[in-house]
Amino acid sequence: NDIRSLEPAPVLMIVAFRVPAAQRAEVDDWYEREHAPLLLKADGWLRVRRYHGCASRGAAPWTHVALHDLREVAVLNSRERAVARATAWRARLCRESWFEAAGRWVYERLEAR
Numbered sequence: 001n002d003i004r005s006l007e008p009a010p011v012l013m014i015v016a017f018r019v020p021a022a023q024r025a026e027v028d029d030w031y032e033r034e035h036a037p038l039l040l041k042a043d044g045w046l047r048v049r050r051y052h053g054c055a056s057r058g059a060a061p062w063t064h065v066a067l068h069d070l071r072e073v074a075v076l077n078s079r080e081r082a083v084a085r086a087t088a089w090r091a092r093l094c095r096e097s098w099f100e101a102a103g104r105w106v107y108e109r110l111e112a113r
Contacts, residue, residue, distance in 0.1 A: 009046050009069030009109065013076070016062035016103040023096070027064060030089050036066075038087075042080035044071035062103065073106065 019027050036048040046069040053063045075081070084090070093099045 007046055007071070009071065011070040011073050011075075011109065012107045013068040013070060014103070014105045014107075015066045015068065017064045018061065018098055018101070019063045020098060023098075024063065027093070030093065031064075031066065034087060034089055035084055038084035039068070039081060042075050042078040044075035044078070045080070046071060073108070076106070 017027065031048075031050060036050075039045050039048060049067040049069070051065045051067075053065070070076070
């Protein structure tokens, strides 16, 4: 997990994967050593928090979940994100069916009333 800022995040992007057991170590290495550090270079990419699924009632649909805290939705169009999505390592992972089946959602924070 890489935390660059404690600033409140108005935008949350969630990315979830169901990674086969044989590839989990590689995905963790990719996220920690390449992907998250590249994303965090973008102004407004506040932090990346990562979680692994754990035993609970029933099977978890995702093995890996990443929470990306953003200052604004526009950071998703940043040059730094484009670089992070264009690496050879990511391209190799993209060829896997489980990678393409990832869940991706973006939410804007609701203010307390």
